[in-house]
Amino acid sequence: MGAMDHIRNIVILTGAGISAESGLRTFRADDGLWEDHPVEQVATLQGFHRDPDLVQRFYDERRAQVMAANPNPAHLALGRLDMAWKPSRNRGELLIVTQNIDDLHERGGAARVLHMHGEALSAWCTMCDARHRWTGSLRGAPPCPACGQAALRPDIVWFGEMPYQMDRIYRAIGNCDLFVSIGTSGAVYPAAGFVQEAGRVGAGTLELNLEESLGSRFFSETRLGKASEIVPAWVEEMLAS
Ligand code: BV8
Numbered sequence: 001m002g003a004m005d006h007i008r009n010i011v012i013l014t015g016a017g018i019s020a021e022s023g024l025r026t027f028r029a030d031d032g033l034w035e036d037h038p039v040e041q042v043a044t045l046q047g048f049h050r051d052p053d054l055v056q057r058f059y060d061e062r063r064a065q066v067m068a069a070n071p072n073p074a075h076l077a078l079g080r081l082d083m084a085w086k087p088s089r090n091r092g093e094l095l096i097v098t099q100n101i102d103d104l105h106e107r108g109g110a111a112r113v114l115h116m117h118g119e120a121l122s123a124w125c126t127m128c129d130a131r132h133r134w135t136g137s138l139r140g141a142p143p144c145p146a147c148g149q150a151a152l153r154p155d156i157v158w159f160g161e162m163p164y165q166m167d168r169i170y171r172a173i174g175n176c177d178l179f180v181s182i183g184t185s186g187a188v189y190p191a192a193g194f195v196q197e198a199g200r201v202g203a204g205t206l207e208l209n210l211e212e213s214l215g216s217r218f219f220s221e222t223r224l225g226k227a228s229e230i231v232p233a234w235v236e237e238m239l240a241s
Contacts, residue, residue, distance in 0.1 A: 007204070007241070008092025010085065011169075011176040012078065013194055015099045017183020017210055018227045022069040022104055027185075043158045056139045059120065059154040062101065066120045067135060071108035074182070074227035077235040079109025084239055095172045099184060099191050101156060116163040116191065122155035131155055163190060173197050178204045180234075183227050186215030195219060208234060 016026035042058040101120040123134035128147035141150035179198030207219040
């Protein structure tokens with residue numbers, strides 16, 4: 001009976017670091033997004049009300065960058081794990097909870113992906129609550145394809161707003177045997193508190209990151225390195241277990 005045999009249900013939290021090698025900027029690095037775009041201006045509801053065109057331009061740029069990017073070996077490895085780690089294959093449940101608004105997990109082959117902070121390629125109508133796949137610009141207040149109102153905003157969770165599907169996330173963490181965090185600095189809540197939640201239910205906790213994070217002390221194991229190298233290595237281990 002190896003140490004990993006008891007692992008059935010896995011929750012994987014990802015952040016900007018997993019998409020860095022796909023050319024998408026992280027947030028807090030020296031050349032991070034928040035360097036030249038003050039958070040309160042572009043990632044808050046107040047900022048959107050104050051200057052909607054500035055915010056729409058910021059997310060138009062992010063949307064174009066996401067569409068120009070491609071999954072890297074870390075995304076592809078998690079895609080392989082998602083396809084293989086199923087109860088029907090004598091494994092357990094798996095959920096990828098991402099803070100990222102890009103679609104590189106899905107393009108990397110993963111299906112069980114939850115975007116807790118929203119998606120760049122989605123527009124949300126604040127009048128009829130419809131959501132629409134959106135690859136173009138939201139500047140100039142285009143009409144909502146469902147209700148015709150000029151009330152579309154980026155389908156993004158801004159600071160001070162409730163992240164998406166929190167009940168589903170806490171349920172999955174409550175049932176997990178292993179919680180893995182990849183490419184996140186642990187600076188933003190409630191995501192940064194998930195590792196402690198996992199620890200409370202007795203799950204194993206593993207961090208895969210380029211450098212120590214604000215949450216490293218809460219993990220039973222931390223492996224440092226580039227996601228494109230340490231994530232495929234970890235996935236091979238899991239699939240060989
Ligand atoms: C909320 C969408 C009420 C926008 C984002 C408790 C304490 C203190 C503050 C709070 C608290 N609770 C709430 C708050 C307030 C706030 C918060 O946390 N503020 C912080 C700044 C202190 N939280 C909120 O407002 C949240 N809402 O709380 O509502 C509530 C409360 C409870 C329950 C329900 C509701 C909403 C936060 C969401 C905001 N939106 N994104 C957009 O993307 O434009 S947050 C955004 O920033 C990202 O989504 C992500 O979450 C965060 C960035 O963090 P990371 O992804 O980790 O990126 P970062 O650059 O920081 O780090 C990258 C890491 O990768 C580094 O460690 C680096 O070493 C590593 N790395 C780099 N390259 C590689 C690598 N690793 C491996 N390989 C590589 N190649």
